[in-house]
Amino acid sequence: MIDKKLAVLVAACALALGACGQSGKEAPAVTQPAAEQAAPAVDSTDELASRLASDARSAEDRARDAGRKPLEVLAFFDVKPGMHVIDVMAAGGWYSEVLSLAVGPEGSVTAQNPPFILAFRDGYYKKALAERIGDRLKNVTELDASWMELAASGARYDFAMSALNLHDTYLQSPEASAEFASAVFAVLKPGAVFGVIDHVGNAGTDYSSLHRIDKATAINILTTAGFVLEDESDLLANPDDDHTQAVFSESIRGRTDRFVLKLRKPTG
Numbered sequence: 021m022i023d024k025k026l027a028v029l030v031a032a033c034a035l036a037l038g039a040c041g042q043s044g045k046e047a048p049a050v051t052q053p054a055a056e057q058a059a060p061a062v063d064s065t066d067e068l069a070s071r072l073a074s075d076a077r078s079a080e081d082r083a084r085d086a087g088r089k090p091l092e093v094l095a096f097f098d099v100k101p102g103m104h105v106i107d108v109m110a111a112g113g114w115y116s117e118v119l120s121l122a123v124g125p126e127g128s129v130t131a132q133n134p135p136f137i138l139a140f141r142d143g144y145y146k147k148a149l150a151e152r153i154g155d156r157l158k159n160v161t162e163l164d165a166s167w168m169e170l171a172a173s174g175a176r177y178d179f180a181m182s183a184l185n186l187h188d189t190y191l192q193s194p195e196a197s198a199e200f201a202s203a204v205f206a207v208l209k210p211g212a213v214f215g216v217i218d219h220v221g222n223a224g225t226d227y228s229s230l231h232r233i234d235k236a237t238a239i240n241i242l243t244t245a246g247f248v249l250e251d252e253s254d255l256l257a258n259p260d261d262d263h264t265q266a267v268f269s270e271s272i273r274g275r276t277d278r279f280v281l282k283l284r285k286p287t288g
Contacts, residue, residue, distance in 0.1 A: 065095065071121045076156075081114060090118045091257055096253050097215040097282055102126040103178040108161075108204055109137055109185040112148035113160070119181065120157045130141035130177070132163040132170060134200075136192065137185075167196075167203040175207045181215045184278070187233035190241070210287040213248055217256065220277040224264045227266045231267045235279045247283035255280050 039232045069091050073082065081189040082141050085091075099105065101124040110131035119129045131149055145163070153160050165173065182204070204214055204228055221232030256278035265272045 052129045065091065068094075068122055072118065077117065080246060081117065084114065084274065085281075087256075088114075089153070090115070093215070093217070093253075093280065094118070094122050094124070096212055096251075096255065096280065097179065097181070099123065099179055099215075101158055102184075104128045104130075105179040105181065106130040106132055106175075106177045106204075106207065108132050108180055108182045108200075109134065109188065110149060111137060113147045113152045115181060115183045116149070116160055117157060117180050120127060120160050123159065125159060127159060129160040130163050130175070132158055132165055134166055134170075135164075138143055138164055139216055156223075167199040171206040173207060176209045177207055177212060178209060178213070179213050181206050181217075182276040183217045184219060186216055186218045186222070186238055186241070187227060187231055190233050190237070191228060191231070198240045198244065199239050205245045205247060205285060210285055212285050213250075214242070214283045214285070216242065216283065217266045217278055217285040220279055221262070225263070230264075232276075234280075238279070239271055239281065242281070242283050246285065250282060250284045251282040253280040253282070 025058070033238060072085060072091060074241055075082075099119065099122050101122070103123045104127055105119055105123060107119055107129060110116045113131050116131040118130050123129060131153070133145060133149070146162075149162060153162065163170075186197065186200075189200040208214060216238065219232040220228075220239060221227050221230060221234045223233070223234040224233070226234060226255060243249060258277040259274055261272055261275065261277035267273065267276050
């Protein structure tokens with residue numbers, strides 16, 4: 021009789037522990053179902069390289085890898101699986117997809133676009149981003165938000181990225197670029213990295229038709245917002261670009277000289 025009671029108790033405990041383990045996995049009720057369908061976590065640089073080369077990405081996207089070097093750039097920025105990141109001014113989401121593969125199912129990507137990007141060509145980028153995410157990128161979420169709305173969102177990210185669009189805020193006005201930088205600073209966790217890439221411009225140039233920005237101006241915008249410049253890379257440098265052509269010119273498009281800045285939000 022004692023053995024029978026003991027067996028019942030053991031079985032009951034086993035059921036209880038099993039229930040606890042299952043409920044622990046289901047705790048993040050909003051995100052877990054989507055994460056289960058996302059790609060498995062990336063365990064190595066080689067694995068991410070394999071994902072980037074996969075035909076799950078479009079041939080057009082993969083063709084851009086040679087000029088954008090996403091594997092090397094994300095390694096420079098220390099992007100890792102499990103991070104919760106924001107692609108600022110994501111436009112059509114080329115880097116949002118790359119980040120999705122890099123952070124894996126335990127991480128997440130917020131693809132943010134401000135009103136002036138959303139208004140471009142009658143909503144071209146919003147449509148392109150929605151099509152890109154579709155049912156494919158389960159860990160990517162769209163966010164349509166102004167800089168003020170982003171700053172007030174209360175979100176806190178492990179990493180932020182702005183690829184080839186800081187100059188767009190500066191073309192609006194120096195005040196707009198300052199608001200942009202302050203908004204990103206507000207939503208990053210202390211100690212988090214902000215990775216910035218943009219087309220190099222010559223100081224004192226009218227950038228309105230060139231869509232460039234000089235590195236010193238970019239650094240000033242970002243450090244004034246509170247970021248500390250930690251490192252920079254020549255990964256995307258091109259000495260054959262003299263910075264006098266518009267970035268959309270056929271002779272230089274996709275091969276512009278670009279600066280790569282790694283900035284950090286102080287912990288104190």
